[in-house]
Amino acid sequence: MSTNAELLARRNAAVARGVGHVTPVFADRADNAELFDVEGRRYIDFVGGIGTLATGHCHPGVIAAVQRQLAAFTHTAFQVMSYPPYVELCEQLNRLAPFSGAAQTVLFTTGAEAVENAVKIARIATGRAGVLAFSGAFHGRTFLTMGLTGKYAPYKRGYGAITADVYRVPFPVTHRGIAVEDTLRTLDALFYADLDPRRLAAIIIEPVQGEGGFNVAPADLLRRLRELCDEHGILLIADEIQSGMGRTGRLFAIEHSGIEPDLVTVAKSLAGGFPLSAVIGREPIMSQVEPGSLGSTYGGSPIGCAAALAVLEVIHSEGLIERANRIGARLRERFDAWTHREDMATVRNVRGLGAMLGFDLVDGATARVVVSSALQRGLILLTCGRDAETIRILVPLTIEDALLSEGLDVLEQTLREVVPA
Numbered sequence: 111m112s113t114n115a116e117l118l119a120r121r122n123a124a125v126a127r128g129v130g131h132v133t134p135v136f137a138d139r140a141d142n143a144e145l146f147d148v149e150g151r152r153y154i155d156f157v158g159g160i161g162t163l164a165t166g167h168c169h170p171g172v173i174a175a176v177q178r179q180l181a182a183f184t185h186t187a188f189q190v191m192s193y194p195p196y197v198e199l200c201e202q203l204n205r206l207a208p209f210s211g212a213a214q215t216v217l218f219t220t221g222a223e224a225v226e227n228a229v230k231i232a233r234i235a236t237g238r239a240g241v242l243a244f245s246g247a248f249h250g251r252t253f254l255t256m257g258l259t260g261k262y263a264p265y266k267r268g269y270g271a272i273t274a275d276v277y278r279v280p281f282p283v284t285h286r287g288i289a290v291e292d293t294l295r296t297l298d299a300l301f302y303a304d305l306d307p308r309r310l311a312a313i314i315i316e317p318v319q320g321e322g323g324f325n326v327a328p329a330d331l332l333r334r335l336r337e338l339c340d341e342h343g344i345l346l347i348a349d350e351i352q353s354g355m356g357r358t359g360r361l362f363a364i365e366h367s368g369i370e371p372d373l374v375t376v377a378k379s380l381a382g383g384f385p386l387s388a389v390i391g392r393e394p395i396m397s398q399v400e401p402g403s404l405g406s407t408y409g410g411s412p413i414g415c416a417a418a419l420a421v422l423e424v425i426h427s428e429g430l431i432e433r434a435n436r437i438g439a440r441l442r443e444r445f446d447a448w449t450h451r452e453d454m455a456t457v458r459n460v461r462g463l464g465a466m467l468g469f470d471l472v473d474g475a476t477a478r479v480v481v482s483s484a485l486q487r488g489l490i491l492l493t494c495g496r497d498a499e500t501i502r503i504l505v506p507l508t509i510e511d512a513l514l515s516e517g518l519d520v521l522e523q524t525l526r527e528v529v530p531a
């Protein structure tokens with residue numbers, strides 16, 4: 111058997127260095143919120159495959175559904191011979207859509223692909239090209255989504271011309287002194303100076319920014335965006351790829367605001383670790399796109415659909431949405447208490463919704479130290495935010511109470527080790 115060090119050397123030699131890595135250890139097996147590396151060491155997983163595992167690693171219900179599908183068939187290409195799980199999943203997502211009226215859904219493989227296609231659909235439905243996005247947004251790494259992503263380095267640096275017709279305004283972040291009024295003032299100035307709002311096909315927003323730092327979009331902002339969309343015939347896209355599927359204590363994070371989007375992108379926890387994404391949209395919008403111009407060879411794979419149907423069942427039967435709220439309350443209580451401590455690294459700006467919660471350390475360098483010392487203690491953490499100074503929690507919602515406490519204790523010990531000078 112190879113050691114972590116041997117595998118790391120092979121990884122460095124064989125794998126393009128453009129793919130980053132957070133930990134120098136290699137997975138061997140996993141169970142719910144625990145990961146075991148190739149040397150048999152156990153880790154508590156507070157990252158859950160970057161939020162893909164609301165239902166935990168290898169949930170027995172998800173694995174059984176996938177095994178049944180594997181034994182039947184693995185692929186036909188939905189456009190060649192359709193299969194029931196795809197249709198059933200679309201029916202379920204239409205029923206769960208966070209907007210009133212009829213919905214239709216189309217399935218893809220990755221999050222970026224869902225975002226690309228949401229914009230394609232919006233462009234067809236409006237006959238316009240422009241898209242408005244936010245600073246700090248993360249929508250993916252393909253050319254269009256790279257353009258929508260509101261962080262230059264490392265995502266866009268050196269990649270040349272980015273898709274035109276993308277406009278940007280600041281995302282409100284209270285602790286950085288950016289209020290909703292600042293965002294709206296910038297938008298007003300943009301409309302006054304450079305952009306006819308009737309050229310916008312869509313406004314795309316994460317109801318809770320993921321990569322950008324777990325910043326929650328205030329309901330006031332979403333309400334004003336909805337009004338602007340209605341006034342100028344623009345479509346509102348909620349990118350729920352990280353915030354969706356129950357993590358924030360509602361199935362979709364935008365439900366907290368009471369605002370209805372026109373299109374919703376989902377991926378990550380939708381299929382419990384299997385690659386699957388979706389665009390859910392209002393039927394009159396979705397039905398305008400001509401056959402053949404959406405889809406991809408693997409889009410809505412039968413395996414992914416079987417997994418997603420099982421995930422929806424688990425979210426319902428195990429009450430994971432309520433569980434997200436309970437986990438969130440426990441995290442918030444601990445994090446808030448840490449903000450008053452002087453015997454540990456400075457913790458501040460606790461924020462998020464439900465179990466999608468994070469806090470800031472003084473800078474990215476401190477956060478890096480915390481992530482690596484937590485790993486030494488057997489806890490997997492991930493940062494986000496402008497300078498990667500935010501510790502974000504994307505723990506499986508199925509985590510046992512005792513394991514959650516153990517993980518939080520490890521995090522506390524780690525923060526105490528990184529005492530301010």
Ligand SMILES: Cc1ncc(COP(=O)(O)O)c(C=O)c1O
Nearest residue numbers: 220221222248249250320351352
């Ligand atoms: C909000 C959001 N949108 C889009 C994406 C892109 O998804 P993928 O990496 O599957 O392409 C991500 C990934 O982190 C995301 O968090």
